[in-house]
Amino acid sequence: MSENNAGDAPNAHRLTILGAGVMGVGIATLAVGHGVPVALIDVDQAKRAEAEARIAHELRLAGLMGALPDDVPTGELVISDSLSDAAGSTAVIEAVTEISELKEKVIAEVSVIVSPGTLLVSNTSSIPIDELASAAARPAELVGTHFMNPSYLIRTVEVIRGARTGEAAMDSVRALLTTLRRRPVVVRDAPGFVTSRVLHPMINDAARVVQEGTATAEDVDALMQGCLGHATGPLRTADLIGIDNLVDSLNVLYERTGDSGCRPCDLLLEKVRAGDIGRKSGRGFYEYEG
Amino acid sequence: MTMPSEGTVEKELLDFLHVRTKTVWEEDTDLFAAGGLSSLFAMELVVHLEKSYGIAIRGADLRLDNFRTVTGMAALVRRLRAAAGDGGE
Numbered sequence A: 001m002s003e004n005n006a007g008d009a010p011n012a013h014r015l016t017i018l019g020a021g022v023m024g025v026g027i028a029t030l031a032v033g034h035g036v037p038v039a040l041i042d043v044d045q046a047k048r049a050e051a052e053a054r055i056a057h058e059l060r061l062a063g064l065m066g067a068l069p070d071d072v073p074t075g076e077l078v079i080s081d082s083l084s085d086a087a088g089s090t091a092v093i094e095a096v097t098e099i100s101e102l103k104e105k106v107i108a109e110v111s112v113i114v115s116p117g118t119l120l121v122s123n124t125s126s127i128p129i130d131e132l133a134s135a136a137a138r139p140a141e142l143v144g145t146h147f148m149n150p151s152y153l154i155r156t157v158e159v160i161r162g163a164r165t166g167e168a169a170m171d172s173v174r175a176l177l178t179t180l181r182r183r184p185v186v187v188r189d190a191p192g193f194v195t196s197r198v199l200h201p202m203i204n205d206a207a208r209v210v211q212e213g214t215a216t217a218e219d220v221d222a223l224m225q226g227c228l229g230h231a232t233g234p235l236r237t238a239d240l241i242g243i244d245n246l247v248d249s250l251n252v253l254y255e256r257t258g259d260s261g262c263r264p265c266d267l268l269l270e271k272v273r274a275g276d277i278g279r280k281s282g283r284g285f286y287e288y289e290g
Numbered sequence B: 001m002t003m004p005s006e007g008t009v010e011k012e013l014l015d016f017l018h019v020r021t022k023t024v025w026e027e028d029t030d031l032f033a034a035g036g037l038s039s040l041f042a043m044e045l046v047v048h049l050e051k052s053y054g055i056a057i058r059g060a061d062l063r064l065d066n067f068r069t070v071t072g073m074a075a076l077v078r079r080l081r082a083a084a085g086d087g088g089e
């Protein structure tokens, strides 16, 4: 009855993940936890140094929550600083910082390292996939996936088909997600797609409510959870996303839609300046331990 | 409810939960029932127990059901400490 029967054998995949931040580490956890071998590449020495311990920690969290198959041996993990280690992989997921120029650069570079036909995935929150596709050597190979954090606990994945995304790439991404036991929902390309376009301005508004002194962060979250059924509350979600990344994503949305609701509010900008960027720094709207 | 006495694992855990969640919990309340704590907080509890009591929580012990209540966590701590050969509190 194992759901794995529906997918390829885990070691039929060889996944390269670019960026060992919040998402890169989480997606790597999801993949090795499902038996898929991973090469995780980051330019930042500090991120590389802590990645293995963070993945071990997140594997324990996934295990605690019963989110991993127990009949699958953990996939091999290689941590590297060199894009050339992407050679030979069956899929590349880029999860680098949400800045167009950075993403375009890594997509351009990696797409000439992998062989033609290799699935290229961007985990961008908001940048239209067709914009990024122009950077790829073969635009038809690029698909958007919007894994949520933590990706090993959230089953549903928004998948974005760009105007030039080919059928082969769509098949490959479905096969990969099946092996990872994720449930894709395919949408069309647009700034922020569905989830960021709806969620990020909402979080921005929640922060603005706190900024204006209407309520504390705790009370905003308590109301959104208790009255509206939001799972974690928008400001706890901001901390989970990383407020720096949220601001980058809001800027991407604002630049491309002109919607003033997407212009990051002062309180968010202040928190980024102060380094209080959420769970990953130990403090955002809330304080965290461990 | 009966109050756990000072110095027990139960008392220490209730204090820790109070500080971290700004909520008063009882020993047998399911912390993760609807509207309760998050899975990320569950992991914080695992790390806290390991650090505070010098235990390693692995394999089949590492499942949410063991962390649902203060009573359950205290039992786990006592069992793992006994297994490691240093019994008492």
Ligand SMILES: NC(=O)c1ccc[n+]([C@@H]2O[C@H](COP(=O)([O-])OP(=O)(O)OC[C@H]3O[C@@H](n4cnc5c(N)ncnc54)[C@H](O)[C@@H]3O)[C@@H](O)[C@H]2O)c1
Binding pocket: A018, A019, A020, A021, A022, A023, A024, A041, A042, A043, A044, A047, A094, A095, A096, A097, A098, A099, A102, A106, A123, A124, A125, A126, A146, A147, A148, A149, A240, A241, A242, A245, A249
């Ligand atoms: N945080 C979330 O909840 C979330 C959810 C969905 C999607 N995303 C998206 O995922 C992507 C990553 O977000 P994050 O939260 O992990 O950010 P992050 O800031 O935690 O990590 C980004 C990482 O990319 C690395 N990096 C930068 N340039 C690089 C390069 N040229 N090569 C290799 N690594 C490089 C950085 O060193 C950093 O470790 C972004 O596009 C973000 O919008 C984030």
